[in-house]
Every structure is written in structure tokens, then in C-alpha cells.
Amino acid sequence: MARKYRDDFASQDVESEPVICSLCERVIPNDQIEGHHLVPKSKGGKIKVPLHRICHSHIHAAFTDAQLAKKFSTISAILNDPAMQKFVSWVRTKPPGFDDEAEERGRRR
Ligand SMILES: [Zn+2]
């Protein structure tokens, strides 16, 4: 079976088709593509989905590896979480290349 993507989502030769974020379903700029293991690698997970860097770090900020492996090993389970729904509807109002680093600094307690 031919594989469409290599393991490395950030490979340079993906100009043919835009990569879509599994969480917020927006196009991901090349420099923000990160692969997320639906079941964490440490728990034996193999399936990877492409996510924005910001979406990816939000998932890991919200859930522990144990939670991801047990309850949130599918995108639909993650999207069922009220806090995630809030994040996704918020991030969808941002440009695709949006990165919240500046905001993170301001939000630090
Ligand atoms: Zn991840």
C-alpha cells in the first residue's frame, strides 16, 4: 500500500497538497506542522495525525499521557472535551500561521 505521507509530516516536499490540522481543520503552514500520537508513543501508540504547533501544545497542556491513552485517543474524544471545544472555536478565528508565544508570555502568572 502506497503511503501518502512520510513519517515526517514536516518534510519539505509536501507542496502538492496542504496539510490539514486534525483538531481545528485549518491548513497548517509548513513550519508549524507537528505529528501527534493519538496514543502516546510511551504507551505504544503508532498512529500520528498532523496538528498545528499551537493545537498540539494545547492538547498536551490539557491532558496527561495517561489520559490521552485511556480516554482521549481519538480526535473526536478530544473534541468532546468542553475546554477543547472552546480552544478550537477560538483558534479558528486566528490566521493559520498564528502562534501564541507572545500571548503565553503575557498570560504567565
Ligand atoms: Zn502529541
Ligand SMILES: [Zn+2]
Ligand atoms: Zn490546528
